Each structure stands twice: as structure tokens, then as C-alpha cells.
Amino acid sequence: MSEPLRIKSARDALTLDLGPPERGTREGWFPVALSGGALNAIFRAYDNRLDGIAKFFESMAAETNGWTGNKSWGSLEAHLSMNATTDRLGHVYLQVILRDCDDPAEWRVEATVLLEFGQLESVAKAARRVFGASASV
Secondary structure, three states, X not given: OOOOEEEEOOOOOOEEEEOOOOXXXXXXXXXXXXXXXXXXXXXXXXXXXXXXXXXXXXXXXXXXXXXXXXEEXXXXXXXXXXXEEEOOOOEEEEEEEEEOOOOOOOOEEEEEEEEEHHHHHHHHHHHHHHHXXXXXX
């Protein structure tokens, strides 16, 4: 089994794990874990174009001086949303939202993973390895 895309916060113990995508009859589904400190959220998200995750991180890594505004990616049924902004100091703020809109409680978990701009290239390469074109449904 392949390893997940692991993104560790540069600020604290927060870690985001994405994937690897499930195979066979569960194609398009992938596990998501957001953990650190008192937070431990594990969920499964669905998207029919999994290479979009790799493209999201690659688009950030291609911006050599950061970017203005928000870059975002969301799974097909909004189980997972990621929004990224930068500051002038080279920080990337990756807001991660997990939600279960199918559950009657409609729960939601939100946290911000802080990355250094220099981490983006290795994160993008790992995202391509886990969610590359061959991972598309």
C-alpha cells in the first residue's frame, strides 16, 4: 500500500494526511486525517478527479514569490476543502475543512496548517506521487 501525502505544520504538531486513494469498487474515495494536540479527525472524502489535489499543490509551488488572494480546492461533495493564502514572510496558511454533510449532525472540523513557502515543492511532488494522473477515476 502506498503512503499518504503527509503535510506537517511548521508551527505546531498539526499534521494533515491525504490518501492514498482507495482502489477497486471504492475508487474516488480517499482517507483524510487531521491530527495534532487535542485534535484527531479521520474521515473519507470523494472526488472523481483526484489529480486535482496534485494540481492544487503544484499551482502553489509554481508561484515563486507567493500569490495574492486565495487558492482553493474542494472535493466533489465538499467533504474536504482546502484554502491557501500567503504572507510577505514566506508563510503559507492552509485552511483545512472537513465536514460530513450526510450526517444528521452535519459536523465540521477546521484547522490551519502553517507551511513555509520552501516546503511547497516537496509537498507538490508528494501530492503528484499519491494523487497523480493514474489516480484519476
